[in-house]
Amino acid sequence: EVQLVETGGGLVQPGGSLRLSCAVSGFTFDDYAMSWVRQAPGKGLEWVSSISWNGGNTYYAESLKGRFTISRDNAKNTLYLQMNSLKSEDAAVYYCHAAFLKDEYWGQGTQVTVSG
Numbered sequence: 001e002v003q004l005v006e007t008g009g010g011l012v013q014p015g016g017s018l019r020l021s022c023a024v025s026g027f028t029f030d031d032y033a034m035s036w037v038r039q040a041p042g043k044g045l046e047w048v049s050s051i052s053w054n055g056g057n058t059y060y061a062e063s064l065k066g067r068f069t070i071s072r073d074n075a076k077n078t079l080y081l082q083m084n085s086l087k088s089e090d091a092a093v094y095y096c097h098a099a100f101l102k103d104e105y106w107g108q109g110t111q112v113t114v115s116g
Contacts, residue, residue: 002026002105004096009110016086016114022079022096022107030054030074032100036081038092039109048094049081086114 008020020036035050049070050059058070069082079096093109 004107006107006110009112011113013116017084020081024077029077032098034079035097038094040092
C-alpha cells in the first residue's frame with residue numbers, strides 16, 4: 001500500500017519556522033521526484049518546491065526562494081520542507097507529491113497556520 005504521511009504542521013507566529021516531513025512507503029522512494037504543493041483556504045493548488053530523485057536538483061516558487069528549503073533522505077524514505085520567516089500568506093494545507101514517469105501519489109496534507 002502506498003502511503004505518504006505529512007507531519008510537522010501546526011500553529012506558528014509570523015516570522016517563525018516549521019519543518020514539514022513526508023514519510024513515504026509502498027514504492028521505491030528514490031525513483032521519484034518529490035514536491036511540496038500547498039492550498040490556502042478558498043484558493044487552488046500552488047506549487048511550492050520540487051527535488052530530483054537524488055536531491056541533486058531543487059526548484060522553488062520564485063516568491064519562496066530564500067525562505068523555504070526542500071530536502072530528502074532516501075535512506076529514510078522521507079521528504080522535508082524547512083520553512084523560515086513564515087508569513088500569514090504561507091498559511092495553507094501542505095501536500096507532498098511523488099512523480100515518476102506516469103505514476104504519481106499524494107499525501108493527505110498537513111495544516112500550517114501562521115497567526116499571532
